[in-house]
Amino acid sequence: MREDLEELKQRISLLEYLQRRNWTARRVGSRQEFVGFCPLHAENRPSFYVNARKNLFYCHGCERGGDLIRFVELSEHLSFRESLAYLKQHMAAPAEPELLDQTAAFYQLQFHRYPEAIEYLQQRGLRDPVLIEELAVGYAPGGNLRRHLVDRGYSFDLLLRTGLINSQGRDAFCRRVIFPCRQQGRAVNLYGRSIGVAFPHRLLPRSKGDLFAWESVGAFPTVILVEGLFDLAVLWQAGFRNTTCAIGTHLTPAQLSQLGDQPGRRIYIAFDQDPNQAGQQASRLLAQRLESAGLKACIVALPPGHDPNSYFMAGATAADFLNCLQQAQSL
Numbered sequence: 001m002r003e004d005l006e007e008l009k010q011r012i013s014l015l016e017y018l019q020r021r022n023w024t025a026r027r028v029g030s031r032q033e034f035v036g037f038c039p040l041h042a043e044n045r046p047s048f049y050v051n052a053r054k055n056l057f058y059c060h061g062c063e064r065g066g067d068l069i070r071f072v073e074l075s076e077h078l079s080f081r082e083s084l085a086y087l088k089q090h091m092a093a094p095a096e097p098e099l100l101d102q103t104a105a106f107y108q109l110q111f112h113r114y115p116e117a118i119e120y121l122q123q124r125g126l127r128d129p130v131l132i133e134e135l136a137v138g139y140a141p142g143g144n145l146r147r148h149l150v151d152r153g154y155s156f157d158l159l160l161r162t163g164l165i166n167s168q169g170r171d172a173f174c175r176r177v178i179f180p181c182r183q184q185g186r187a188v189n190l191y192g193r194s195i196g197v198a199f200p201h202r203l204l205p206r207s208k209g210d211l212f213a214w215e216s217v218g219a220f221p222t223v224i225l226v227e228g229l230f231d232l233a234v235l236w237q238a239g240f241r242n243t244t245c246a247i248g249t250h251l252t253p254a255q256l257s258q259l260g261d262q263p264g265r266r267i268y269i270a271f272d273q274d275p276n277q278a279g280q281q282a283s284r285l286l287a288q289r290l291e292s293a294g295l296k297a298c299i300v301a302l303p304p305g306h307d308p309n310s311y312f313m314a315g316a317t318a319a320d321f322l323n324c325l326q327q328a329q330s331l
């Protein structure tokens with residue numbers, strides 16, 4: 001029981017647990033401390049603090065604090081024992097680290113069997129077979145994941161809870177090109193880009209994890225941040241291996257602190273140039289946050305209507321993009 005408890009606490013970070021429940025926070029003071037609105041009481045000034053390293057929270061408003069289990073007791077109104085069971089059940093996915101790896105590997109095998117997937121990648125300008133292999137790009141033709149995983153001993157229930165299949169047992173990622181999001185070599189989430197009429201973007205209902213490929217990108221003193229994985233893929237293909245991606249314009253507090261893990265780092269924000277200015281606005285907000293965290297942020301202006309992916313598709317070269325980087329403006 002005691003060992004169980006320690007293992008559970010180590011496996012699930014309080015910060016990640018809160019983020020999965022859409023808690024938004026900003027970093028304060030030291031790198032590991034975050035503050036946001038208290039999920040336990042109504043308030044109009046953020047007074048809920050989380051120390052990510054110690055895995056502890058404290059709210060100055062309702063004066064309650066403790067560890068993850070204490071948080072579940074308070075937020076779900078459960079006893080200690082019930083909270084443990086709750087965490088085990090609801091966070092079952094991390095207990096099955098191989099599940100996402102197996103899914104990613106399965107989809108990667110499918111990829112080569114379905115010409116529509118390969119065609120879609122070519123359409124988006126991703127041609128380098130070595131890079132496609134490195135990114136472990138996969139494809140979900142739909143309808144066959146469940147059988148594959150159930151044969152390997154995973155329960156229908158777990159697959160459903162993880163969000164890999166729907167209640168009819170069909171692949172939730174049906175007709176999507178899949179990019180596994182990996183940390184320390186393990187898949188922590190899957191991103192699926194629809195090649196048909198379905199909503200373009202899909203992630204599993206769990207943390208996005210680290211910035212994409214941060215283990216390699218984090219070593220660079222200069223980093224290019226893009227919105228989408230196809231932006232990242234074409235930039236990597238063009239030689240800009242210092243490109244990372246948060247899948248969208250919103251960075252989690254943990255991802256923000258990754259950008260700040262090297263003092264003086266310069267970050268080029270290359271978001272979409274949207275007609276409604278959404279990408280541009282997100283760039284400015286993010287640049288302000290980064291600057292106030294002591295980083296150097298520059299906003300890369302691409303031709304109107306373009307994102308890095310479409311820019312390359314329209315014929316831009318690595319030299320053209322480099323030119324955009326050189327002309328990038330700080331705030």
Ligand SMILES: [Zn+2]
Pocket residue numbers: 038039040041048059060061062063064
């Ligand atoms: Zn509170």
